Amino acid sequence: MSTDTISPDHASVSNLCWPGDLTRVPFWAYRDRDLPKLEQQRIFEGAVWNFLCLESEIPDPGDWRATVVGRTPVVVARDADGTIAAFENRCAHRGALICLDDSGRGAKDFQCVYHAWCYDLRGNLRSVAFQRGVNGKGGMPPGFRVQDHGPRKLRTTTLHGLVFGTFANDTPPIEEFLGSDVLARFDRVLGGRKIEIIGRFVEVLPNNWKLYAENARDSYHASLLHLFFATFRLNRLSQGGGLTVSPNGGCSVSETIAPTEAVDRSYDGMRSAADDYRLEDLRMIDVVDEHLDRVRHQIVTVFPNFVLQKTQNAMALRFFTPAGVDRTNLEWIFFAYVDDTPEMRKRRLRHLNLGGPAGFVSMEDGCVGGFVERGITTAEDGAAIVEMGGAGVESQPTRATEAAVRGFWSMWRGMMGI
Amino acid sequence: MSAVLRVAELNAAYAQTIDSDRLESWPDFFIEDCLYKITSADNHKRGYSAGIVYADSRAMLRDRVTALRTANIYERQSYRHIIGLPLIGATNPSGIAAETPFLVARIMRDGRTDVFATGVYLDVIRDDARGLRFAERVVVCDSRHFDTLLAIPL
Ligand code: FES
Numbered sequence A: 001m002s003t004d005t006i007s008p009d010h011a012s013v014s015n016l017c018w019p020g021d022l023t024r025v026p027f028w029a030y031r032d033r034d035l036p037k038l039e040q041q042r043i044f045e046g047a048v049w050n051f052l053c054l055e056s057e058i059p060d061p062g063d064w065r066a067t068v069v070g071r072t073p074v075v076v077a078r079d080a081d082g083t084i085a086a087f088e089n090r091c092a093h094r095g096a097l098i099c100l101d102d103s104g105r106g107a108k109d110f111q112c113v114y115h116a117w118c119y120d121l122r123g124n125l126r127s128v129a130f131q132r133g134v135n136g137k138g139g140m141p142p143g144f145r146v147q148d149h150g151p152r153k154l155r156t157t158t159l160h161g162l163v164f165g166t167f168a169n170d171t172p173p174i175e176e177f178l179g180s181d182v183l184a185r186f187d188r189v190l191g192g193r194k195i196e197i198i199g200r201f202v203e204v205l206p207n208n209w210k211l212y213a214e215n216a217r218d219s220y221h222a223s224l225l226h227l228f229f230a231t232f233r234l235n236r237l238s239q240g241g242g243l244t245v246s247p248n249g250g251c252s253v254s255e256t257i258a259p260t261e262a263v264d265r266s267y268d269g270m271r272s273a274a275d276d277y278r279l280e281d282l283r284m285i286d287v288v289d290e291h292l293d294r295v296r297h298q299i300v301t302v303f304p305n306f307v308l309q310k311t312q313n314a315m316a317l318r319f320f321t322p323a324g325v326d327r328t329n330l331e332w333i334f335f336a337y338v339d340d341t342p343e344m345r346k347r348r349l350r351h352l353n354l355g356g357p358a359g360f361v362s363m364e365d366g367c368v369g370g371f372v373e374r375g376i377t378t379a380e381d382g383a384a385i386v387e388m389g390g391a392g393v394e395s396q397p398t399r400a401t402e403a404a405v406r407g408f409w410s411m412w413r414g415m416m417g418i
Numbered sequence B: 001m002s003a004v005l006r007v008a009e010l011n012a013a014y015a016q017t018i019d020s021d022r023l024e025s026w027p028d029f030f031i032e033d034c035l036y037k038i039t040s041a042d043n044h045k046r047g048y049s050a051g052i053v054y055a056d057s058r059a060m061l062r063d064r065v066t067a068l069r070t071a072n073i074y075e076r077q078s079y080r081h082i083i084g085l086p087l088i089g090a091t092n093p094s095g096i097a098a099e100t101p102f103l104v105a106r107i108m109r110d111g112r113t114d115v116f117a118t119g120v121y122l123d124v125i126r127d128d129a130r131g132l133r134f135a136e137r138v139v140v141c142d143s144r145h146f147d148t149l150l151a152i153p154l
């Protein structure tokens, strides 16, 4: 874990110079102390769709959930007419949180605890306690109008039961933002299905949030770092599959297709396939081909900080937010279909051993970001090589590529103006 | 010996097995048809069924040990379990119910020691000719935050 707190020399973004094209990522991009503030303004509050919550978490009017957009606290609430509103969780009076808890049901309105200013379910300021004072004394000046004040609002949209929000006016519709290929993978897993949360955990990562954003898009590392499948001879990079990058560069899909050949020698001699280990309980991998397409593993990323994953029959949303320049909160939301049979539900619980902070496949993702942070402690002038599969950001029929990582940076640079 | 003492002794042996890195013996504390799950108090309260570890057979526990030994990459680390006294509940055909608080410190390769997890074990303990073994051990962590990763079982 990084204990280094010395700021890089770079004083402001104007001094930050990107050395060339997308095949080199300067290490200051993970470490510069000025970047979080700019990323908040230009990325998280820019023209992106931020994941907010599941619709099923706020089914009825007055149900609400608190979350963050980047580092900005936000409330998502179901209004009386069934629409979903979202607004900054910051009182217009003196800035206290309006909602303290994580979630609630059936609220009529929101009242700030500090001085009881009151907001409706859309975040409009409705009343100010003692606005006209007490016994003719004190109170707000006569010209103070509640409708002139209130927290910033987000526009919301939904996609197959997921709620997204944006602070920007010019964010394109989410279907356009994702592009048709990425959208099709949302349809594959979520289309026409009712989903429910079956587990929710936070993994605290010792690294900058963008190292995790890269990791989720990095189809190259999957079978090299994660040896679970290779050790038990269950998965190979030479298996079918590929990588799709959205037109805006920031979103992607990585897919693996079930193997066809019985014998695969592409990993022989590598650390990952040294011995012949076998699982004792094969129910860890007893996949049912739910979508009849033989896709075993699908990772969908949405710029900037959201992942939809289906691995075998396990399904998860991942949502990661910066908690400091070298700290990231990775939230895992395990979900299932409401109409699962009991057998399928049990199967999902077993397959979920692959994901999360203790996941056979994902536990390594929790620590590699920290390994990079520690490796680059004094290397602000250095750069990472991101050149697998060339220099472009186009889709490729292989996972031995870093195209989606470059796609992330192309969108990041465009929005940051760097 | 009272149930409290017998369960406390079982927990002491369980802790020593994990903390002294004898993970290969850890599955032996469970019956073949067991449930071992790690979750958080918040998840438990909401009735969420998924855990960050979910094993419903002893074979799955052995698979986890094999994976930790041969497949998974993580920095060298160890735990120190401090396990409180069990509160013994009802005894029924499936076993003795017990609820026991724990604190686990994690010692990292670079020398750092942190409180890694606190919580309670919610157990159902089979008592037969082979002694006490867990039919069910649900590890309910107080916090839903897990630092970096969880490799070694709690
Ligand atoms: S800070 Fe909210 S009412 Fe004063």
Ligand SMILES: [Fe+2]
Pocket (backbone or CB within 6 Å): A215, A221, A222, A225, A226, A361, A362, A364, A365
């Ligand atoms: Fe990974």
